[in-house]
Amino acid sequence: MKKLLAKVxxxxxxxxxxxxxxxxxxxxxxxxKEADDMVTYPEKAEMRLLTDRPPQLETPLTIFRQDFxxxxxxxxxxxxxxxxxxxxxxxxxxxIGGAVNKTLALSMNDLKTKFPADSIVAVxxxxxxxxxxxxxxxxxxxxxxxxxxxxxxxxxxxxDILAMAGLKPGAVDVTFQGMxxxxxxxxxxxxxxxxxxxxxDGEVMIAxxxxxxxxxxLNGYPLxxxxxxxxxxxxxxxxxxINVLAEKYTGFWMEKAYLIPANNGINESPDSVANTRVPISxxxxxxxxVIPEPGDTIVAGKPCVVEGLVFNxxxxxxxxxxxxxxxxxxxxxxxxxxxxKYSWRRWKYSWIPATSGIYQLKLxxxxxxGNTEVEAQWNKSGxxxxxxxxxxxxxx
Amino acid sequence: xxxxxxxxxxxxxxxxxxxxxxxxxxxAVACKREAPQAQPVAEKAKGExxxxxxGNVHEMSITxxxxxxxxxxxxxxxxxxxxxxxxxxxxxMQPDFSKKIWEEEVHKMVxxxxxxxxxxxxxxxxxxxxxxxxx
Numbered sequence: 298m299k300k301l302l303a304k305v306x307x308x309x310x311x312x313x314x315x316x317x318x319x320x321x322x323x324x325x326x327x328x329x330k331e332a333d334d335m336v337t338y339p340e341k342a343e344m345r346l347l348t349d350r351p352p353q354l355e356t357p358l359t360i361f362r363q364d365f366x367x368x369x370x371x372x373x374x375x376x377x378x379x380x381x382x383x384x385x386x387x388x389x390x391x392x393i394g395g396a397v398n399k400t401l402a403l404s405m406n407d408l409k410t411k412f413p414a415d416s417i418v419a420v421x422x423x424x425x426x427x428x429x430x431x432x433x434x435x436x437x438x439x440x441x442x443x444x445x446x447x448x449x450x451x452x453x454x455x456x457d458i459l460a461m462a463g464l465k466p467g468a469v470d471v472t473f474q475g476m477x478x479x480x481x482x483x484x485x486x487x488x489x490x491x492x493x494x495x496x497x498d499g500e501v502m503i504a505x506x507x508x509x510x511x512x513x514x515l516n517g518y519p520l521x522x523x524x525x526x527x528x529x530x531x532x533x534x535x536x537x538x539i540n541v542l543a544e545k546y547t548g549f550w551m552e553k554a555y556l557i558p559a560n561n562g563i564n565e566s567p568d569s570v571a572n573t574r575v576p577i578s579x580x581x582x583x584x585x586x587v588i589p590e591p592g593d594t595i596v597a598g599k600p601c602v603v604e605g606l607v608f609n610x611x612x613x614x615x616x617x618x619x620x621x622x623x624x625x626x627x628x629x630x631x632x633x634x635x636x637x638k639y640s641w642r643r644w645k646y647s648w649i650p651a652t653s654g655i656y657q658l659k660l661x662x663x664x665x666x667g668n669t670e671v672e673a674q675w676n677k678s679g680x681x682x683x684x685x686x687x688x689x690x691x692x693x
Numbered sequence: 694x695x696x697x698x699x700x701x702x703x704x705x706x707x708x709x710x711x712x713x714x715x716x717x718x719x720x721a722v723a724c725k726r727e728a729p730q731a732q733p734v735a736e737k738a739k740g741e742x743x744x745x746x747x748g749n750v751h752e753m754s755i756t757x758x759x760x761x762x763x764x765x766x767x768x769x770x771x772x773x774x775x776x777x778x779x780x781x782x783x784x785x786m787q788p789d790f791s792k793k794i795w796e797e798e799v800h801k802m803v804x805x806x807x808x809x810x811x812x813x814x815x816x817x818x819x820x821x822x823x824x825x826x827x828x
Binding site: 337338339340346347348349350351352378380382383384385386387434436438439479480481483484485514515518519549553554 | 742743744748749750751752753754755757758777778779780782783786787788790794797798805806807808809
């Protein structure tokens with residue numbers, strides 16, 4: 298009798314744990330649209346307010362129906378409370394110094410006239426995008442999937458600027474710093490670094506235009522570092538200082554912050570966090586739903602478009618599969634043509650739900666190298682989501 | 694001309710009435726929704742923002758919202774120290790967390806971002822956070 302009781306207790310505990318570990322909304326109820334605080338900040342349209350000092354604004358999901366994210370809807374994320382609130386372009390200069398033969402102070406006019414213009418389509422994805430979906434919850438900005446945006450960037454190849462300055466032999470790292478500052482002088486300034494080979498790869502760019510217009514101040518006017526295929530933490534805004542180092546950079550924002558477990562899945566558990574951590578880098582493969590949105594009405598027997606986006610480090614996408622039965626069976630979606638190696642890519646599926654009821658939709662992306670999305674993933678910072686998106690919808 | 698004027702005044706009035714009624718409705722809905730939670734974030738004042746370009750000078754200003762927090766021991770320490778580097782919305786936006794996680798977060802602010810908070814004050818702030826956002 299006691300044995301039976303113990304078995305029942307174990308079984309019930311397992312069920313309770315399993316239920317608790319599931320995604321939000323996995324209690325079998327359709328996802329609902331949540332009430333948000335919306336704000337309209339300078340040069341921006343109405344966006345979801347995460348924080349205001351320093352500002353973090355999330356792009357509404359509906360905007361992702363467009364292939365290029367309009368500048369006024371592009372997500373905003375700053376680390377330092379002392380934003381740049383006044384810029385005089387007559388005196389603004391981009392400084393290049395350190396282990397170079399000639400230090401440079403380039404005006405916007407210099408950038409536009411002394412270098413060939415370059416352009417690239419690239420998706421910026423916040424390291425903590427979709428953090429709100431990690432279970433158990435982790436501290437940090439509770440982004441849904443709106444901490445990302447796709448844009449056509451125009452500017453100057455970093456390689457060309459470094460060539461004009463002339464690298465001294467033994468250059469190892471290049472650091473990037475914007476004009477924003479911490480409130481306390483003792484707080485580490487926001488400085489990111491790339492190794493010299495990456496900085497010189499001909500893809501990393503100093504952008505002065507975004508979707509054919511100047512970059513909004515809240516997105517980093519006048520200059521923003523574009524690091525295609527890498528998380529947006531490297532895309533330093535209001536950039537004015539580039540420093541070439543003859544040794545490895547060991548500043549706070551590379552050695553202490555934005556670190557991930559040093560394993561391929563960027564995975565750990567709350568009970569045993571990874572001992573070895575490394576700086577975050579490449580964008581992990583992930584597909585998101587754009588249509589339907591939580592709370593949308595879907596009618597049985599009528600065609601319903603299911604649509605979304607997929608993005609990664611620039612490796613070509615092989616397929617995005619959609620499950621309408623919580624992962625039991627999978628259907629291949631149609632991929633729109635590529636907009637560029639580092640752009641996100643749209644997928645679509647035409648669905649005619651036969652009967653009413655609750656449907657558990659799931660997404661699984663795969664790239665041509667065979668990388669795929671995983672069932673479950675967790676890390677204490679909520680970085681680099683690579684687990685499948687799950688959307689519960691009600692068909693009426 | 695005079696007809697046009699009176700029409701526009703009328704239009705203004707009806708818009709105002711609709712806005713007032715709608716705001717009252719939104720407020721009522723918001724109150725109803727907030728009621729069961731009772732804990733953090735009571736009221737918010739909408740901030741003022743501005744942007745201008747004069748010649749080659751670009752300027753903007755953002756006024757953060759005012760967020761009210763419940764009264765408990767440690768509130769004044771929480772409000773003055775945490776707001777040095779970031780607005781208190783950084784806390785009101787967070788899910789509920791265990792005391793262990795709040796301790797880690799406050800410790801991180803001191804150890805990593807050099808927030809000038811002594812350990813006794815840290816404890817008070819942690820206790821306050823657990824009261825308003827404890828899990």
